[in-house]
Amino acid sequence: MAERKGQHLCSACGPKWYADGTPTEYGTWHDQFERVFLPRGQFKTNREGNLEHIETGRTDFRAFAITPEQAK
Structure with missing residues (x-):
């Protein structure tokens, strides 16, 4: 998502894949605090x-x- 590039995002808002298609550790809620x-x-x-x-x-x-x- 180009509009989010360079922004600090929570784990749920972060991209699931890098631009090259490699999966990231983001894109899901990690339950570390109340959502x-x-x-x-x-x-x-x-x-x-x-x-x-x-x-x-x-x-x-x-x-x-x-x-x-x-x-x-």
Whole structure:
């Protein structure tokens, strides 16, 4: 995925294969911490490096959590 090239990604968002087709260790959730689904396009990384809701500026992202089914 060219739009993600060079970005730091969680294990679930990372590519499953390198450009040459070799498999990576990414592309699946590793269950190292709680997985929280958020509405796509509604958050950004703020100056402190935390998630911030674009419309409200709130950083309590768990208040905006959605179900995995809603995230599809």
